[in-house]
Amino acid sequence: MLKEEHEVAVLGMPHNPAPPTSIVIHICSETSVPDHVIWSLFNTLFMNSCCLGFIAFTYSVNSRDRKMVGDLTRIQVYAFTAKCLNVGALFWASS
Template sequence: MNHTSQTFFTRANTGVSENYELLKEEHEVAVLGMPQSSAPVTSTVINIRSDTSVPDHVVWSLFNTLFMNWCCLGFIAFAYSVKSRDRKMVGDMTGAQAYASTARCLNISALIVSIIKIAIVIVLLIIFSEVIFGAFRR
């Protein structure tokens, strides 16, 4: 019978010294690169706002509410403007755009009606002043 024993390859049996293993590991670390500093890595977050900003027309609605509030169009426009601003703060840009569009239409309507009303008042004042001055001349 053959009495050959199986040999297990360990560091002691292979003849490779432990220094060689350490040098090999150091070489791998040098090739891969060690961390340059032990300071914690910080990250920077940049928030990019979308280019589509929704105007809410609050100032225009407030002006129409205070000065050109014919049939409460200015007040209703102001209410829709506030709703638009609330939707914008929540992040619902579609709802904010819908309310802003309604507020814009109401503001335009209030402005046109008020300009027509002011023009009619001016024309009536001119006509009545001509009639009154004509009566005094006779």
């Protein structure tokens, strides 16, 4: 027997009256990134100049799909692109 195994065998289990407890800490990184689906749908239906609203809607849906997977970098990229396309669709339709 190794020395460490012998010491464990001699000492035995601790004689605590309370059972051992464990603490579990759940860390949720809920970073809220808007996917702009409603805004993109509005632009698709009412201000669809050069199909910018439809393209923005596509990026918004992709952003929402990435939320289900949990891919934060792609969420941010798709949401930012959808936002830029929505702003472009609003400016293009208003001019």
